[in-house]
Amino acid sequence: xxxxxxxxxxxxxxxxxxxxxxxxxxxxxxxxxxxxxxxxxxxxxxxxxxxxxxxxxxxxxxxxxxxxxxxxxxxxxxxxxxxxxxxxxxxxxxxxxxxxxxxxxxxxxxxxxxxxxxxxxxxxxxxxxxxxxxxxxxxxxxxxxxxxxxxxxxxxxxxxxxxxxxxxxxxxxxxxxxxxxxxxxxxxxxxxxxxxxxxxxxxxxxxxxxxxxxxxxxxxxxxxxxxxxxxxxxxxxxxxxxxxxxxxxxxxxxxxxxxxxxxxxxxxxxxxxxxxxxxxxxxxxxxxxxxxxxxxxxxxxxxxxxxxxxxxxxxxxxxxxxxxxxxxxxxxxxxxxxxxxxxxxxxxxxxxxxxxxxxxxxxxxxxxxxxxxxxxxxxxxxxxxxxxxxxxxxxxxxxxxxxxxxxxxxxxxxxxxxxxxxxxxxxxxxxxxxxxxxxxxxxxxxxxxxxxxxxxxxxxxxxxxxxxxxxxxxxxxxxxxxxxxxxxxxxxxxxxxxxxxxxxxxxxxxxxxxxxxxxxxxxxxxxxxxxxxxxxxxxxxxxxxxxxxxxxxxxxxxxxxxxxxxxxxxxxxxxxxxxxxxxxxxxxxxxxxxxxxxxxxxxxxxxxxxxxxxxxxxxxxxxxxxxxxxxxxxxxxxxxxxxxxxxxxxxxxxxxxxxxxxxxxxxxxxxxxxxxxxxxxxxxxxxxxxxxxxxxxxxxx
Ligand code: PEP
Ligand code: MG
Numbered sequence: 001x002x003x004x005x006x007x008x009x010x011x012x013x014x015x016x017x018x019x020x021x022x023x024x025x026x027x028x029x030x031x032x033x034x035x036x037x038x039x040x041x042x043x044x045x046x047x048x049x050x051x052x053x054x055x056x057x058x059x060x061x062x063x064x065x066x067x068x069x070x071x072x073x074x075x076x077x078x079x080x081x082x083x084x085x086x087x088x089x090x091x092x093x094x095x096x097x098x099x100x101x102x103x104x105x106x107x108x109x110x111x112x113x114x115x116x117x118x119x120x121x122x123x124x125x126x127x128x129x130x131x132x133x134x135x136x137x138x139x140x141x142x143x144x145x146x147x148x149x150x151x152x153x154x155x156x157x158x159x160x161x162x163x164x165x166x167x168x169x170x171x172x173x174x175x176x177x178x179x180x181x182x183x184x185x186x187x188x189x190x191x192x193x194x195x196x197x198x199x200x201x202x203x204x205x206x207x208x209x210x211x212x213x214x215x216x217x218x219x220x221x222x223x224x225x226x227x228x229x230x231x232x233x234x235x236x237x238x239x240x241x242x243x244x245x246x247x248x249x250x251x252x253x254x255x256x257x258x259x260x261x262x263x264x265x266x267x268x269x270x271x272x273x274x275x276x277x278x279x280x281x282x283x284x285x286x287x288x289x290x291x292x293x294x295x296x297x298x299x300x301x302x303x304x305x306x307x308x309x310x311x312x313x314x315x316x317x318x319x320x321x322x323x324x325x326x327x328x329x330x331x332x333x334x335x336x337x338x339x340x341x342x343x344x345x346x347x348x349x350x351x352x353x354x355x356x357x358x359x360x361x362x363x364x365x366x367x368x369x370x371x372x373x374x375x376x377x378x379x380x381x382x383x384x385x386x387x388x389x390x391x392x393x394x395x396x397x398x399x400x401x402x403x404x405x406x407x408x409x410x411x412x413x414x415x416x417x418x419x420x421x422x423x424x425x426x427x428x429x430x431x432x433x434x435x436x437x438x439x440x441x442x443x444x445x446x447x448x449x450x451x452x453x454x455x456x457x458x459x460x461x462x463x464x465x466x467x468x469x470x471x472x473x474x475x476x477x478x479x480x481x482x483x484x485x486x487x488x489x490x491x492x493x494x495x496x497x498x499x500x501x502x503x504x505x506x507x508x509x510x511x512x513x514x515x516x517x518x519x520x521x522x523x524x525x526x527x528x529x530x531x532x533x534x535x536x537x538x539x540x541x542x543x544x545x546x547x548x549x550x551x552x553x554x555x556x557x558x559x560x561x562x563x564x565x566x567x568x569x570x571x572x573x574x575x576x577x578x579x580x581x582x583x584x585x586x587x588x589x590x591x592x593x594x595x596x597x598x599x600x601x602x603x604x605x606x607x608x609x610x611x612x613x614x615x616x617x618x619x620x621x622x623x624x625x626x627x628x629x630x631x632x633x634x635x636x637x638x639x640x641x642x643x644x645x646x647x648x649x650x651x652x653x654x655x656x657x658x659x660x661x662x663x664x665x666x667x668x669x670x671x672x673x674x675x676x677x678x679x680x681x682x683x684x685x686x687x688x689x690x691x692x693x694x695x696x697x698x699x700x701x
Contacts, residue, residue: 138336420650440503486518579631643675
């Protein structure tokens with residue numbers, strides 16, 4: 001193939017230059033007295049050269065395009081040798097276009113495209129359902145699961161595909177039918193024993209809406225005006241949704257999602273009633289894995305009742321009601337999968353590795369060990385006693401508790417050596433009312449009592465950022481993660497500080513530690529301790545007995561604390577490295593912003609170096625820093641954490657058994673060796689490569 005002589009010059013300029021050369025050279029030659037016949041000959045030679053060059057480049061380009069197309073499609077290169085290359089090219093691209101059109105218009109029969117030479121990142125939009133491929137999900141609930149996919153109807157598409165035109169009296173009659181049916185379904189849902197107060201609240205709110213005279217009146221007026229039923233429902237609910245969303249009260253604003261849920265539920269039911277063949281969707285989902293764009297709370301409950309094995313939703317947020325429900329029911333689920341085109345996946349086998357937040361399409365038998373491993377760990381490999389490294393060093397595996405009622409006994413049953421982190425804010429998030437001291441005392445006492453004789457670290461309210469209570473609605477901050485959050489908030493809201501502190505002090509025993517989140521230095525600590533001393537005195541004056549052995553601890557989350565870490569060792573007994581926030585603040589990468597997730601890496605050399613510093617300072621002082629946050633249960637990073645000297649971990653109940661087993665079998669010399677190498681790395685990928693080069697576990701583990 002002829003190479004381009006001037007690759008960086010535009011084709012237009014090249015053509016212009018050729019014309020000028022072909023014209024100017026003969027003119028100059030004649031001007032300098034070269035005979036006419038010689039000038040003509042040179043002119044013809046130049047024209048022939050440029051024509052040949054241009055033609056070869058065009059043919060070469062066609063050939064390259066045909067080669068590229070040949071890798072992407074099966075049908076179209078057959079006629080390559082037929083006559084005109086340009087026509088072959090047109091036929092080829094026609095073929096590709098038809099294949100794609102067929103694939104998208106007939107999603108249940110996908111045509112695999114040969115993507116063998118393409119990296120995972122490049123294929124995200126259209127995974128080949130015949131090959132093993134995995135995707136990362138941001139959110140996960142439940143245990144790993146495997147099954148065949150059923151694609152859930154898309155609400156918008158359902159409305160588009162099945163347009164119905166029911167108006168006036170027919171519409172009123174049909175709406176009444178659907179309203180009664182929905183009220184019945186809501187009643188059935190509310191009888192679910194596993195529903196929390198929050199979920200019951202959603203159902204009650206939807207029931208109220210269905211009885212609301214103003215809403216029903218609005219709908220009737222719209223129908224009387226001749227508006228079609230679905231449109232009338234949408235209009236009526238849009239108005240209400242807008243009013244809710246505009247509310248200054250965050251609790252009320254959050255009800256807009258429940259309102260939308262109800263609207264979709266009503267319109268879906270209307271379409272199902274009008275098209276009875278659609279109604280059997282829930283009959284088809286038993287033991288299946290559901291794929292959908294976004295899941296509604298009511299759909300989670302319906303799917304749970306129908307016995308689904310798992311749910312994959314492309315969108316979702318950790319605090320959404322649907323997510324909370326999936327967690328509450330223990331449904332294996334993965335949410336927030338970017339750039340994943342799932343149409344065409346019907347019937348494909350997938351594995352939900354909920355622990356690693358991975359969706360594996362067409363899992364191999366080796367992948368399926370994920371399922372058996374978790375079952376073994378959960379039912380037979382639970383280690384109730386404290387564990388040791390093979391060299392005899394003691395290790396603490398503590399529980400991170402989010403919800404005392406749900407997690408405390410489960411964690412104890414899984415072998416937790418105590419509570420490393422109780423996130424006390426869960427009682428406040430999204431609630432309009434603040435809890436009172438006695439309610440909090442009962443909750444905290446339940447925790448300390450469940451873990452009698454074991455260490456229990458209770459963290460003071462870490463509200464702010466993405467964790468907002470009902471009262472934090474009026475003055476929403478621009479950059480809340482770095483705003484009036486955690487202890488800073490409590491120092492400005494002494495009423496809330498006082499209530500929680502008094503409840504904690506009253507519930508504390510010999511093994512209790514009160515932990516302060518997001519501390520940046522001594523200035524706030526001095527104020528905090530002055531306030532604590534005052535509250536203790538008040539409680540004692542009121543006749544309460546306050547345990548003299550209460551300990552205090554710090555969350556190590558702000559880099560300024562690491563910088564001066566030596567200054568805090570002597571005064572505090574518990575130090576929790578909050579890997580989530582320490583990473584966020586050190587690397588200036590919002591932990592909730594997916595567009596900077598490449599910058600948010602626990603394996604960043606600066607994070608490793610900080611952990612190394614903290615761990616060294618504490619072990620020299622004969623104390624321990626405990627690792628908590630997501631990094632604490634990351635088995636890929638575990639050898640590094642052990643090598644860095646971390647001997648205490650706080651993880652949620654479902655990671656305790658796995659972590660205990662992994663640590664009991666780890667080879668400490670290998671951990672130390674890889675840590676020396678990792679500490680010398682300049683980039684996070686070098687660190688990851690070092691980790692990949694070593695296996696500190698025995699063969700077959
Ligand atoms: C952390 O920051 O690592 C941590 C455990 O705190 P939270 O995730 O609750 O902010
Ligand atoms: Mg934190």
